Amino acid sequence: MPISRKAGLLTRRQFVAAGAMGGAAVAIGCSPGSAGNWEFLSEGQARTLAAICDQIIPADDFPSASQAGVLTYIDRQLVRHFRRHQEAYKSGLEDTQAMSRKRFGQDLAVLPQRQQVEIVSGLSEQNRAFLELVRSHTLEGYYGSPRHGGNRDAVSWRMLGLPEPPPLGRAQYDLRKGSPS
Amino acid sequence: MKRVNAVVVGAGAAGGIVAKELAVAGLSVVLLERGKWYTANDCRKDDLRNQRTTVLGNAFGPEDDGNPRVWVDPRGAAHIVLPSEGSYQNDAACVGGGTLSYGAQAWRFLPQDFRMRSTYGAPEGSSLEDWPISYDDLEPFYEKAEYEIGISGDYSGTPFHGPRKRPLPMPPLPPGREFSILEPAAKRLGLHPFHIPMARNSVPYNGRGPCMRCRWCVGFACEVDAKNGSQNTVIPIALNTGNCELRTECMASEILTDDRGRARGVSYFDAKGRFQEQLSDLVVVSGCATESARLLLNSKSRLFPDGLGNRHDQVGRHLQGHHYTGAVGYFDFETYDDVGPGATIAITDYNHGTPGLCGGGMLANEFIRLPIHTIDRLPAKTPRWGLGHKQAMREWHKRSIVIMGPTQQIPTAEGRVTLDPTVRDKWGLPVVRLSGNVHPHTFEIGEVQARRAEAWLREAGAIDTSLMSYKAEMVSAGQHQAGTCRMGNDPRISVVDRNCRVHDVDNLFVIDSSVHVTNGGFNPVLTIMAIAYFASDALVRNWKGTGFRS
Numbered sequence: 001m002p003i004s005r006k007a008g009l010l011t012r013r014q015f016v017a018a019g020a021m022g023g024a025a026v027a028i029g030c031s032p033g034s035a036g037n038w039e040f041l042s043e044g045q046a047r048t049l050a051a052i053c054d055q056i057i058p059a060d061d062f063p064s065a066s067q068a069g070v071l072t073y074i075d076r077q078l079v080r081h082f083r084r085h086q087e088a089y090k091s092g093l094e095d096t097q098a099m100s101r102k103r104f105g106q107d108l109a110v111l112p113q114r115q116q117v118e119i120v121s122g123l124s125e126q127n128r129a130f131l132e133l134v135r136s137h138t139l140e141g142y143y144g145s146p147r148h149g150g151n152r153d154a155v156s157w158r159m160l161g162l163p164e165p166p167p168l169g170r171a172q173y174d175l176r177k178g179s180p181s
Numbered sequence: 182m183k184r185v186n187a188v189v190v191g192a193g194a195a196g197g198i199v200a201k202e203l204a205v206a207g208l209s210v211v212l213l214e215r216g217k218w219y220t221a222n223d224c225r226k227d228d229l230r231n232q233r234t235t236v237l238g239n240a241f242g243p244e245d246d247g248n249p250r251v252w253v254d255p256r257g258a259a260h261i262v263l264p265s266e267g268s269y270q271n272d273a274a275c276v277g278g279g280t281l282s283y284g285a286q287a288w289r290f291l292p293q294d295f296r297m298r299s300t301y302g303a304p305e306g307s308s309l310e311d312w313p314i315s316y317d318d319l320e321p322f323y324e325k326a327e328y329e330i331g332i333s334g335d336y337s338g339t340p341f342h343g344p345r346k347r348p349l350p351m352p353p354l355p356p357g358r359e360f361s362i363l364e365p366a367a368k369r370l371g372l373h374p375f376h377i378p379m380a381r382n383s384v385p386y387n388g389r390g391p392c393m394r395c396r397w398c399v400g401f402a403c404e405v406d407a408k409n410g411s412q413n414t415v416i417p418i419a420l421n422t423g424n425c426e427l428r429t430e431c432m433a434s435e436i437l438t439d440d441r442g443r444a445r446g447v448s449y450f451d452a453k454g455r456f457q458e459q460l461s462d463l464v465v466v467s468g469c470a471t472e473s474a475r476l477l478l479n480s481k482s483r484l485f486p487d488g489l490g491n492r493h494d495q496v497g498r499h500l501q502g503h504h505y506t507g508a509v510g511y512f513d514f515e516t517y518d519d520v521g522p523g524a525t526i527a528i529t530d531y532n533h534g535t536p537g538l539c540g541g542g543m544l545a546n547e548f549i550r551l552p553i554h555t556i557d558r559l560p561a562k563t564p565r566w567g568l569g570h571k572q573a574m575r576e577w578h579k580r581s582i583v584i585m586g587p588t589q590q591i592p593t594a595e596g597r598v599t600l601d602p603t604v605r606d607k608w609g610l611p612v613v614r615l616s617g618n619v620h621p622h623t624f625e626i627g628e629v630q631a632r633r634a635e636a637w638l639r640e641a642g643a644i645d646t647s648l649m650s651y652k653a654e655m656v657s658a659g660q661h662q663a664g665t666c667r668m669g670n671d672p673r674i675s676v677v678d679r680n681c682r683v684h685d686v687d688n689l690f691v692i693d694s695s696v697h698v699t700n701g702g703f704n705p706v707l708t709i710m711a712i713a714y715f716a717s718d719a720l721v722r723n724w725k726g727t728g729f730r731s
Contacts, residue, residue, distance in 0.1 A: 060571065081236075135565065144229040145226070148237070168519075
């Protein structure tokens with residue numbers, strides 16, 4: 001999806017459209033940008049995780065978690081500040097896939113929304129610690145600072161009606177710049 | 182390395198003041214700080230990496246790598262914990278300490294806060310005590326802190342404060358929307374709301390401009406340098422005397438003593454990891470409650486086999502912070518005005534005087550919130566995830582008010598810092614081991630305070646509320662940590678005397694929140710600062726060139 005970074009902030013409609021295409025790209029096995037550029041996740045893991053994240057924050061008039069870049073946020077941090085959670089993600093995603101195949105005979109990512117909800121709800125009994133971890137990371141990525149990749153173009157802040165960029169203070173911080181952490 | 186008069190360990194709220202007072206009095210001072218010196222340009226406005234929201238780590242130290250602690254849970258299981266985790270009980274590690282990034286509420290304790298035991302008696306299982314000093318002893322030093330650091334606010338709305346000789350040096354910031362909603366409601370309830378005292382410029386002061394009222398306040402360095410901490414007030418004065426050298430990224434490892442049991446300096450690891458010794462005539466420990474205790478306990482020698490000041494097993498005990506409770510109110514109109522610092526209005530009606538309760542606490546509205554703060558502060562019926570959660574974020578982020586406050590904690594001897602026998606930090610030093618629990622009466626007070634916050638919100642028109650009241654199963658310390666080197670007249674049950682001098686080492690001082698006997702129902706920083714001025718004053722008066730008057 002060729003979005004010009006120099007073009008400045010997208011309008012909400014442009015953003016939703018761009019996000020939806022990004023989400024579609026994930027669903028068919030390409031990470032946004034170029035294929036295979038996840039830092040930690042495999043393509044299969046990314047598809048499963050995207051399905052979970054998008055049940056935690058589904059799309060409505062505003063983008064879903066994965067459409068806003070939450071996968072980028074989590075993946076990036078899994079080799080940085082979330083290194084200690086690598087094992088939890090590996091085994092949690094495996095558990096989720098196993099549940100999905102056992103109950104519906106298919107990967108979570110290709111199930112219809114209703115069945116995805118069922119699996120994610122089931123996680124709260126089967127592996128609650130993992131669901132809570134993904135829930136926290138998803139909400140943090142989506143509602144946190146855009147520079148970490150999970151709140152692309154401050155979409156959640158606009159959704160909440162917060163002026164963006166804020167009227168008070170200097171705008172010396174490039175929101176899209178990666179974090180040193 | 183040249184011998185100096187004084188080494189001060191820790192450039193936070195207290196250490197910065199001590200360094201300045203000694204340097205101005207003509208003593209040569211080395212101020213050691215384990216962290217870095219950040220400036221307004223390091224604000225960065227990162228919602229996920231600051232001192233309050235530490236999802237991606239602490240912005241102002243310490244780093245997660247190489248700085249572990251051990252936390253012993255109430256069932257006795259030990260966990261290795263990182264600085265960005267709550268059970269680590271972190272305070273910032275940088276020049277300015279917590280005062281670089283704090284919310285900057287600058288409260289005086291009340292006169293009763295210094296005599297809790299004689300006011301209430303000690304609840305069973307507690308170590309509630311009176312201070313050896315009174316509010317009146319500290320009053321001139323509270324005033325000095327208010328004027329030198331720079332405090333804005335207005336106490337005139339309430340009779341519930343200690344006697345004071347001068348008003349605050351700056352007026353309060355203009356009231357925000359939450360103030361205008363909450364003030365009439367409090368008055369209808371017969372309470373006495375007023376403007377929170379803040380270490381924040383409301384008008385130009387001390388050569389810096391006023392607050393620009395942005396959203397990134399508590400947890401962040403102020404990007405216009407309008408928040409007043411030791412890093413932009415007393416430390417520059419100390420350095421300008423020419424008598425004080427600040428050495429950053431220097432981790433103190435031990436207080437050195439001589440054959441007669443007197444302190445002779447401090448050993449430390451410098452910014453390049455080299456081991457150094459700085460000899461001095463006196464040593465001041467200002468590392469905050471957990472780390473000051475650790476340094477004393479790590480300073481073992483033939484004369485002090487259990488660590489310095491620890492002859493009676495008191496170092497590290499009575500660790501306390503604050504038990505925060507309150508309520509969230511949900512409104513059918515917008516309460517959010519996007520104007521910082523947000524926290525503007527408080528009541529101190531409930532700090533003392535409730536039958537059956539040993540004290541209480543101040544209640545105030547919360548600092549301006551970032552979206553990340555709302556995700557777990559939604560109405561109780563909100564689903565934890567899914568479309569319902571997303572919709573609730575939209576519905577309530579700008580239509581909710583949080584009122585909460587620090588419940589005065591009832592200390593216990595078992596809430597404590599010891600050294601972990603096996604875990605070491607990146608310098609190879611034994612780390613802090615935290616154990617114990619909060620005294621149950623604290624939770625009873627906290628529950629009542631939460632109900633009071635809820636009643637205030639209901640009176641203000643909240644259509645729904647949720648209580649923030651809980652029983653934490655861990656010792657409480659955090660940014661308000663205090664009480665590991667108690668001040669007292671009896672050496673058997675305290676570590677330092679009323680002037681913060683360690684009982685059995687006459688040239689060693691602990692000057693920071695460690696000496697607090699109790700921690701008030703208020704943010705403790707102004708009291709930490711007042712004690713630093715008070716203790717420095719006594720130290721300088723007794724100083725005679727190379728030693729102390731006897």
